[in-house]
Amino acid sequence: MKVSENFSAIREKIDAACKKSGRNSDEVTIVAVTKYVTTERAEEAVETGIINLGENRDDGLIEKWETLKERAIWHFIGTLQTRKVKNIIDKVSYIHSLDRLSLAEEINKRAEKHISCFIQVNVSGENSKHGINPVDVIDFIHNLKNLNKIKIVGLMTMAPLTDDEASIRKCFRGLKELQNEVQALQLEYAPCNELSMGMSNDYTIAIEEGATIVRIGTSLVG
Numbered sequence: 001m002k003v004s005e006n007f008s009a010i011r012e013k014i015d016a017a018c019k020k021s022g023r024n025s026d027e028v029t030i031v032a033v034t035k036y037v038t039t040e041r042a043e044e045a046v047e048t049g050i051i052n053l054g055e056n057r058d059d060g061l062i063e064k065w066e067t068l069k070e071r072a073i074w075h076f077i078g079t080l081q082t083r084k085v086k087n088i089i090d091k092v093s094y095i096h097s098l099d100r101l102s103l104a105e106e107i108n109k110r111a112e113k114h115i116s117c118f119i120q121v122n123v124s125g126e127n128s129k130h131g132i133n134p135v136d137v138i139d140f141i142h143n144l145k146n147l148n149k150i151k152i153v154g155l156m157t158m159a160p161l162t163d164d165e166a167s168i169r170k171c172f173r174g175l176k177e178l179q180n181e182v183q184a185l186q187l188e189y190a191p192c193n194e195l196s197m198g199m200s201n202d203y204t205i206a207i208e209e210g211a212t213i214v215r216i217g218t219s220l221v222g
């Protein structure tokens with residue numbers, strides 16, 4: 001399938017989910033997750049108008065960046081090892097996987113401009129999931145206050161891998177509630193206006209629960 005065909009189908013579902021929940025479709029940005037596909041396929045996405053690309057490995061991001069550079073806006077979405085920060089920091093606009101202070105310190109040390117970060121939260125509590133425990137998020141944010149390159153633009157989570165819609169919804173709703181708590185702090189460095197949640201299998205539920213960024217790989221680019 002052409003990316004453009006997948007994109008139209010997804011856009012329709014997004015529009016329907018927005019309508020159902022009384023939201024505007026322009027509140028939702030699609031990040032095309034290109035980790036499974038070639039640079040050519042990523043380029044096809046950009047040519048379709050999907051300029052936000054997500055990668056979960058430094059080498060995958062660098063390879064595609066070499067070709068596409070500023071034609072795309074780059075999102076790092078995967079577990080980020082501290083020693084790899086220097087490889088990607090001048091290429092990415094967003095990091096979705098901030099989950100520990102040592103990583104925040106390294107980003108702050110290496111960055112030459114503001115880096116928009118999402119705190120990854122383990123809402124579902126599954127052991128296999130990375131991310132900060134929800135009860136620790138507020139303390140974590142306070143600990144970032146002197147790291148002046150880091151801007152907390154939002155929160156990110158991954159729903160449990162299950163067909164049970166109720167537990168997926170509960171996870172997304174939990175992230176939304178946490179966002180409200182962070183926003184109530186009114187910190188200049190943590191506006192937290194974004195929610196990065198929803199993938200190929202669950203993005204419509206995520207949108208109904210307030211996602212502003214959905215990260216879609218399989219059903220968009222393959």
Ligand SMILES: *Cc1c(COP(=O)(O)O)cnc(C)c1O
Nearest residue numbers: 033056077199200215216217218
């Ligand atoms: C792979 C990945 C996605 C996309 O997953 P699909 O199911 O292929 O849409 C989204 N977010 C993260 C963090 C990923 O690693």
